[in-house]
Amino acid sequence: MKSLILQTATRSLVAVMLLFSIFLLLRGHDEPGGGFIGGLVGAAAFALYAIAFDVQSARRMLGIRPQMMIAIGLAMAGGAGIISLLASEPYFAHLWYHTDIPGFGEIHLGTFLLFDIGVFLVVIGVTLLVILTLSEE
């Protein structure tokens, strides 16, 4: 299926969807959002690209294989728990790091963010592995 309307709309929509998925990921800290829903929106962007163009160009846009993405995501999510073990805290205890960036304000970084990015990558990887494999059939 080659539709000029869909392809033109997809080029701008994919950028908006990917931006919104990162927005949802970072906002999940203290408002609705988080890695899971952010990952789903991000995977939907790639799925839309695969429908409008073809599966090969969606894979090229993704850059790495979905299996690799799942592996990296699981390692990050599990590693976030290990960090708190190294700091002689219970497994998956949240550690906080507060810092001041000049001109930006105070930011709070936690191992929670690392875990959430891991979930984000796993969700994108699993969803795209299923969708891209099925649409190649």
Added chain:
Amino acid sequence: MIFDTGLSSAMEITVNVMMIVLTVALLMAFFRLVKGPTLPDRVVALDLVAAIAVAIFAVYAVVVDQPVFIDAAIVLALIIFLGTVAFARYTERRGRP
């Protein structure tokens, strides 16, 4: 009044009328979704249901004064047309309905 917003009375009337109109529209679209003789009828009805749901989210965000519902509306509006596109591709691949 069905919804007591803490807003001015004109706004309250507007919100209530909008909710009633949107609910009737949702029921009519749902009727077409269930009955629709052909697949394209159902696909268009499903798209319409999603558009009405986005409108209901937006009005409900005004009613309860929670901007969080606007984000749900944005996500739904960004994602739901993907289903329509996938349906269109499936119909095209399958041949005439």
